[in-house]
Amino acid sequence: MKQVLSYLKFYRKQVVLAPLFKLLEALLELAVPLVVAAIVDKGIPSGDKGYILAMFFLLFGLGLVGLLSSVTAQYFAARAAVGHSTRLRRSLFEKMQSLSFAEVDKLGAANMISRMTGDVNQVQTGVNMVLRLFLRSPFIVFGAVIMAFFVDVPSGMVFAVALPVLTLIVVGIMAITLPLYKRSQEKLDGLLLSTRENLTGARVLRAFCKEGAEIAAFDRKNVEYTKRRNFVGSISAAMNPLTYAVVNAAIIALLYVGGIRVDSGLLTQGQVLALYNYMSQILIELIKLANLIVTITKSIASAHRIEEVFSLSNPLKTSADATVYTDNAVDFQNVCLSYAGGGNALENITFSVKKGQTVGIIGGTGSGKTSLVRLISHFYDPTEGTVLVNGVNVQAQNTQILREKVATVLQKSVLFEGTVRENIRWGNPAATDEQILHAVALAQATDVVNSKGGLDGKIEQKGANLSGGQKQRLSIARALVKNPEILILDDSSSALDYATDAALRKALATLPKTTTFIVSQRTASLQHADIIVVLDEGKMVGLGTHAQLLNSCEVYREIYQSQFKEVHHAQE
């Protein structure tokens, strides 16, 4: 909550003034019954029409000043709430961008977006409502009670009894129903899941003749949901009738006490009327207050969800040991990696790569290939061991500078809305058209750029107007324009046909200074690499050249043979 609310400090003036003006409005409203009482007690008995007219203008004036102060308050409240959420949204976005993959995976992109939008909006509404109503409603409720005492103490006692009873009913019913509503909402989510599954899994469910079972399961949830809703509905339906009954009981008491007091001349008819009006005001404001509490509860829940994001710390470790240990491009020294709660993703990986070499990394699905290359750009910290880039521990290097040296082409290449040029300049904002076109040519993407109408061609969000292979080639160009020291192709030629893949590898070989990592499931993609790392379920089961591995590594041989068969047959 602390950080979420901290942005209000920029709006101190508004935060103080909005409720004060609301208070003023409430004060004026509380005066109205007294004016009416004056009309009844002084104006009517004396038949003084001038007095009544004056009182009318007083009522009108009270309304007008009330309107003005209320409008002022609304402005300050809106200003503070909107400004607050704008700042909140900004720092939330900044925070989210700095999170590590592991944390992002844990939270999920959809979840983060809903916190950025829905939750921030809810907090905005909460701040706005609190500034507008939190002083007003209690003030009118308690103000009415105090005014009642001010008019007549015994009548005030009626208020003093009625108010706690009313509060108890309103708060009690809400306290009981809110969690119940939440639980019935969960039941509704269950129904939603069932419905979705019956659509997405229609083929499978029908193939297995599960229609009857699905109906039975749905019916069970359906009946359960109705039952819960009827239960909670019957409780919350009691709120209005109960409060109505209590207020009227209080009015009866007022009339009775008032009758006695008036008869003995201690109170006037107009004052009884004023007391009756105060009682009516209490009920209206109390209900508003109850709704306000619901809004606040929701906003607090949202604020907690936002706070949760703020409290995620980026756990990347830093090290002060800037010693240059080797003159290699990359070294893995006894590296282990495990994700929170899971088993080891990588175990005891050790190998070294000289500058300019090409490294192949191969293994089945889930063998740890991607985790391994992500360690190079320091996206994760190894659980044990060290990763050195240019001989220095990555933890001792500035992350920003390190990542500028490394260009990664991810398995799922993502492009962004904008022109081709803008997309490729992600790699190097200062790149000239010539440099861009050179990178495009190396990435075998010249025809892609041409098909989009040159560098000014439009790319849709997420590259929706490109095929998988086109996206891959453009993202390779984006990486090459960086002129990186280390280039990582993470299974990024999977959507390319064999010919393009081969041409790409040939082009990359013309970059002698660049150390290249090629991650692939295809032996054909990396059989020319200087060194190949074979992974199997997180363990390094082979290290060497293609020829060496065919002799020494059984896993590699199996992978090769499973694919070689295709090629072999093709050449028959």
Next chain:
Amino acid sequence: MPKNNGKNAHAKKTGNGTLRELFSYIRKYWLLLACTVLLSLATVVCTLYVPVLIGDGIDCIVGAGRVDFQTLQGILWQIALFAVGAALTQWLAGLYNNYITYQVVEDVRAKAIRKLQVLPLKYIDGRGYGQTVNTVISDVEQFADGLLMGFTQLFTGVITILGTVAFMFFVHWQLALTVLLVTPLSLFTAKFISSKTYSMFLQQSKIRGKQTAFIDEMLSALPTVQAYTHEDENLQTFDAMNQELEKCSLKAIFFSSLTNPCTRFVNAVVYALVALFGALAVISTGGMFSVGALSKFLAYATQYTKPFNEITGVVTEFQNALACASRVFEFLSAEEEVSDAQNPRLPPVEGNVRLENVSFSYEPEQKLIQGLNLAVQSGKRIAIVGPTGCGKTTLINLFMRFYDVTEGAIFVEDTDVRTVTRHSLRTGYGMVLQDTWLKSGTIRENLCLGMPHATDEQIIAAAKSAHAHGFISRLPEGYNTYIGEDGGALSQGQKQLLCIARIMLLLPPMLILDEATSSIDTRTELKIQEAFARLMQGRTSFIVAHRLSTIQNADLILVMKDGNVVEQGTHAQLLNGDTFYSKLYNSQFE
């Protein structure tokens, strides 16, 4: 409101039909509904009468020594009686109304889930899943809430207004006229403000949408953003949108928040006018129009505006509810699959399948499969290959009777599949699709989808032969691990292994394998192929594959192109010469 305009003509035409259908759901509860109406009526009468009694009570309290206690006491008892009456009837009406609403929702949903099972896949495939889910979940809710809750609110609102107006005219018509003429002012103010702010909110939601799209794009591509250290540029873009949003939101929120103060002001004016004219009336009638009557007027003047605000709310909700209802009923009245309830069951099969002159198309204009003939003997392996969109998957849809042929017929054991029940036909097939689908539930539940009473030994044996036992045992709770919707955190390859294990448990006489191993790495695939080979022994199998290496051992390969079988034969036969197959086969290695 441009959203509604397009549908208006349609809505008017079907509006009556929608209402009629709606009544067919409510008819069951007519007695309760009648009770609700009567109870609400009683509530309104009581709540309207209580201020009258209070006013009379105040008239009994004129001044010192002039309090009529006897009458007052009677009146107080009456107030108690009517207040309790109002509270009780209101509560009961609420209960009954809830009950009817929730019950109707339950009935409609129960009907919807049954409908889902008999809708042709054409309907399910052709309509976004989200849309249908929305109809079954939120549309149903909204139409029931809107129509039933709205109905009672509208009903009580109108009665309250009529009652109030009638009463005010009865007591003092000039004063009543004042209230009647000035009050609509608050409605106009509210309406004026909301129409002015509408465009501001539209603007706000447009910018918000733009910003959300940007956040979505960048956050879902966070790995790329970080790899290219693009955070600062993003923040700048974000800030520009954020500031624009701030400006718009401030305007929209501030101006819309003027509604309450303005209507409150109008009400204050009405109140002041009633006080003024009322007091003058008391003086001029010499007490005929009493202070008590003035109090009644003041009470009514405040209470009178409330139902107006509610009714305007209800009317919009009502329109919305009608639109929802028409979507729900449209869904419920969608054309169903041809019923097979009267058909006999298909006796256990051996796996002889025959296609006679089969034609099929999803859209009448777009011919897909034409005049296809094929006879498959029990135990044979048939591979179907061809480029994307050639009709491979369509053929599977026809075998499983997810779709019916447009012309010709499919026979299993010389029985036209349309003359038997779908269930009995589908039990004969085991199907593994490229598009893996798992239920939310435990691994075990998923594996025994086709055989609910399978023993642990059977399940484990099946998982072992699908090479799924290894990774299942490594999961935190093994076979009892709960997986979320559509496989949750499992990888695509793991999901596919589970789908294969599901079939290994059943051992049906016929198999359909549509790209069944596409997401599995080649080394694991090789191992599964062995298991498949064992499974296919003696079973009629239809195999659709992209990787041609997986189908070389097939007894017959059908090469499809544009809906037709252009070539058929064994692998060796087809590679001989300049065939489409050999082109297809070689293209993957170029």
